[in-house]
Amino acid sequence: MPTPLHSLSPAGPAHCCIWDPHRVFFFTPSKKETNEMERCCCGLMTPEKQAVPLQSVDVQVDVKDHVATVVSTLLYQNKEEKPIEAVFVFPMSSEAAVCHFSAKVGQTLIVAEVKEKKQAREEYDDALSSGQQAFLLEESDQSPDIFSMSVGSLPPGESASIRLEYVTELDVQADDALRFCLPAVLNPRYQPAGTEGSSVKVTSVPSSLVPYDLTFSAQMESLRPVSKVESSCTMEPVNYLNENQTKASVKLAAGHKFDRDVELLIYYSDSHQPSAVVEAAQGSAKRGSLMGDPALMLSLYPEFPKDIMSSVSSSGEFVFLLDRSGSMDCNMSNMGTSVSRIASARDTLLLLLKSLPMGCFFNIYSFGSTFEQIFPESVKYSQKTMEEALKKVENMKANLGGTEILAPLKRIYSQACIPNQPRQLFVFTDGEVGNTKEVTNLVKSNAAAHRCFSFGIGEGASTALINGLAKEGGGHAQFISGNDRMQPKVIQSLRFAMQPAVVDISVNWDLPKGVSATVLSPPLTSIFQGQRSLLYVQLTGKSKKEAEGCVTVKYSLAGHPTENKLNFSLQPVEDTGLTVHRLAARSLIRSLEQEKEDTSHKKVDAAKKKVIDLSVQSGVSSSFTAFIAVNKTSGEAIQGPLLRRNVPLPMMMSCSMPMPKSCGRLKSRMRLCAPMQMGAVCNAFDCDDMMADECMAEESSMPAKPKPQRDPLLELVCLQKASGCWELEPELAKTLSQTSQDLQDKQPSMANKEVWATIVALVWLHGLKADAKDEWELLVMKAATWLRSQNAAGLSECVEAANALLGCSVQKDALGL
Template identity: 20%
Template sequence: MLSVKLSKITFRAPLSDWLLTALFILLLPSVVLANEDEGGLYVQIEGSEDAMWTQAPQFATNVSMVINGLVNRVKVEQHFTNPTDDWVHARYLFPLPQNAAVDHLIIRVGERIIEGEIQKKQDARKAFNQAASEGKKASLIEQHRTNLFSTQVANIAPNETIVVEIEYQETVHYEDGEFSLRFPTTFTQRYIPGLPENVTQLEATTDERSNNPEPLAELQNGWAVATKQVPDASEITTEYRDPMLEDAIVFTLDADINMGLPIEGVSSPNASLNIDKQSESRYLVSLSDMQIANQDFVLTWRPIATAMPVAAMFVQEIEGERYGLLMAMPPQSNQVSTLPQNITLILDVSGSMYGDSIDQAKQAVIYALNTLDASDHFNLIVFNENAEILSPTPLQATRENIAKVSRIVRGIVADGGTEMLGALELAFASESMQQHLNQLVFITDGAIGNEDELYDFIQQELGSRRLFTVGIGSAPNSAFMQRAAISGKGTYTFISNITEVKSSLKPLFEKLSAPIMQDIVMKWQDESPIDAWPNPIPDLYHTQPLVQSFKIPEGAETLNLEGVLNQDSWEYQIDLPVNRDTKTSGLNVLWARKQIESLSLNPSLSAAQKENQITELGLAHHIVTKHTSLVAIDKTPSRPLDQDAKAHQIRPHAPKNGAVMLQSGLGSDAFLLGGLLMMLVSFTVLHFSPVRSHSRRQGV
């Protein structure tokens, strides 16, 4: 490990990384900065003898949240600024919370407001491409994963700013006596497994794009190519910003918290806040300073001890239909019968975990081992492009075994690809133990692109096990881990920084030892099933509520909850509110979003059936889905057709305290020899480079 210090910033990486960095610098001798007096970032086109410069578009994000009870309504303003003398098309790939239901889009150009409408995905793409080609201003919002979206903006004039406003709805999380929400500002690059299925077809598609470039095709040209497992790889693989060459993306955030019950302890573990208390139940919160968009923002608050929620029911009536949102706490018994545990810890050691993430993950494994009793058993699986299991049979949690495995864990180094399926196959093939709680704890940043393949496998192979996921890093793929935990009838825990490992994992491992409520069923008073998600309902643990969005049939007035508590059956009835709260809105959107999750994970439906039903829900409830998009188009052309528009991708920040490592099946060290040979070639290229000669003539 070598380190270099520039000013106040220290860079640390293995020797192979430094050699690769030197290689990249030497192979790009034509990239230079422009006149400092003019300001801004300019990049000279490679191989150009003339002073041909392109200035990069600028970007900023403002977030505003309004929280009423359990529902959070969020407006995200994205400011696209074009400081160049050219017309520009721009694209920004960005994350949103896993449960975000995006249902509103407008674009602002000066005083003009252009409303978006929901369309089938392919229709929206055609409309955007046509508008962009005709010189009209347009914006397109697409969903690529349940937590990964993109904004495309066409025809930004020279020196013009266009504001894109996106709105979404989500539910606030409540667990362990604390409310919380998260807003992600960047994402960890996903590992793309597999090879192109048809190289000839790939080359033909590439040629077609270069000969007949459509605006959207130019904007969605990422660093990866499509594979069987990840057919949209090029759409989700935008490169990170270079902090040495590009301006930072900043964001601001404010929140209006109105819970309807007394709260306290409003705080954030990773940001400084301005907090204005309006009343016992309402607070206004904002960031003290603009933040760099390189980590998830987390906001938490607690009900005061005398106002702990037991059950909350919200009902909305819209267009003759009724929708409900329920949060109910199961009975909290202190006499919980426990069984010994058989825990398999699955640790991601791939390249995307390099840096602080692997340190957090190793601490998490060691902490987990030290929570076990001598009657418990455990095993350990580590994986990157390969997966290995520590022992063919579970090990007893003796002090000697825990100490031995802890020493092994401390010596682990992150490198290589992220082939999760092999690790899950090993975990599900490992031995289960009778009269034990057989549980899997998956510790990862979730940086993969083949999520659907993994969801299907978990559902098919889970059996009596329970899968719990732990998100590591400043910007993990929480959508994958939340849905994997739902498929595995477990829970998801997020660790945002290395100082929170113990405090975040303590509640999790207390839950693992004692499920509170199992075999939960919800029915209406006439015994008819409730149209809700998740289904089946996962086990509930201590201080964990049941949260369900549902559609209310005509005549239904009472919910019946049934379950098993301490091996005994338990029943509870909840009446729907008689008085309609006219302020309650958006529950239909939340229900539709949950229905789409249910359809996506339903193994009994074909791909065509899933697409048709998801499309119908998206169109009916005006929300962005995998198969529906929001598009806004100005009626009047603004770009002269004799002037071309250049395509730009707004690159996101790399996650805070992370480090870029190669996520290939070979790992980074396997490239060391090739890197050394290429460096020799690059010295030769540099010596005879015409750009170098040109620079000398210009006095650079």
């Protein structure tokens, strides 16, 4: 079960932070200021000030192919002299289906029921009022990736063990890994003025002060061997449980700190295989209901014709939307070697601009509390426009205040689409947005005119926002955290964007007589080469044990009718824990919740009722329901008022800087912000009202930080021209660790300077940077296209000379020549 929160405060109690466009400063307020802050920010609770009732968290993950079942056990203990109510707000993937919540007090097990949220809250309050123990788990009204757990009326000296279970699909990464993330960081979500605020309150402390422990273990099982497992955290060596390595386990090494998410990357051999699993119905459920019929999970990996995929489209309008709110100045993780989010985004934009094809159109928007755009409207890609854009990108800082993404999106959508140039929108954000549903609804309403590719930067990025943008925009979502390089993931999405749009998608079923299929997932609106598409289906009717079914996905790709087929057995699998049914229920619930957002008031109640009925029937949480458990066997009523204890989440510390001594005047000028959504500590990043003119002036006299040395690969990318070629210049020689004289002396006599420089650059990339091929592949294709257009003589001699110069052995054919 997750832990850290991204808000700011240095070690030690009662510190606050303020934000200016370039720095985050901390100061120690007076006692009066401290009291005011606690009233404003809902109270920063630290272990020094009061006991934390949560003692430990144990997480066990069971991965079967691409689905994970997660069981978290939280041990609470009241060490105080009065009864308490413990409230824990934590992050969870928006894709998770929470399906079990129970509490064990002594020898008594209390299993929670799913009920309509208002009713559940009333039962919880009534139980506490009458001195009974009660337990409540609910999803945030504003965002499906935030949950709140309340443990009420825990008497002095008593313990309670809470069990929470959920199932979730694992995302496919750019390198074909399956990604599981146990979210630890919960960043404060910026709530734009005039929008509905969140009622959820979060408490955070520096990670070194969090008193509860985390133990974590994972077991993996698949029909295909587990080739390797990687993690963002220190794990013990992989333990293979059988000879063919189809079963394996790992666990977190001792000493893990609560300063980042726990991420697992699981690699299977030959993972891109379509599959189908039919799960048996729940025995006690009514036939004809979702839980009373078999459920089918289809995992499809469409394969496109090679002749279509071998060419890259040179058309398209590429619109890049970059988050420049204050929190983007934070590091990618708490690990000391990580770069800032904004720096990583700048480097990625460089690579993207260099990888764009000649003939396309592009523009770059950036946003915070306000937004900016480089060009009034999208412009044709050329050397001139590329250089103009790069100059402005190089100077972009995280200095635009809050995270108001709606306004730039509306501006983008207000621009007319360019004929024969399909619009592709790339959104880069750390996801600290409070109006998630409003944003994703806007993208959905414009889905017919574009595809949206989203990137969650840094730990704590809202999965509801990032996944929602891609899902509603018919694109693809990626998450980048820790020491991940953003570039390969973004270039993969660029390749997707350059694929011809798949249209006229249909799913056809060939089933035995008397068996019918009802698709529970949203209709397929986007298909990408090599990417998984999931479908959940309810099967009605009876069939013979040996019966088989067939599903055919038909679509049109670049004007060519195409289809992919998958045959599967209809024999249900028993003892699966109803994983498929619950994921299917989750998928249908999310669709119905979206339907409620889109329909008129007359239909809202009907849609809400469908969600509540399905949630109660399946035991899967929703935005309109909650898990409620009341201990009615606890004997005597618990006497006295309850002390509320907010369980703290660890915070990220990667943006903190000491405040200059000369900024004493700023303390007196400081005005505490209005209560933040989720009650987080005063959020320095997105409180753009708190800009400090005095500090800005004083900071300008501070010595500038030395510019970090750029990766040689990115230096080489910087030197490439929009056409795809390189020029023979001293900077190229320096980047390749050569002298200008050596570069000139080795040039074959029949080759011109640009051809020679381009060949050398390509040989260097293929020979010395092969491990970064995912990053440079598109710009190399552009360079090869330019070389072919020159009809230059002596290419073989140039390749041979470049190999001799660089100590490589790259073949001419490998360069695409």
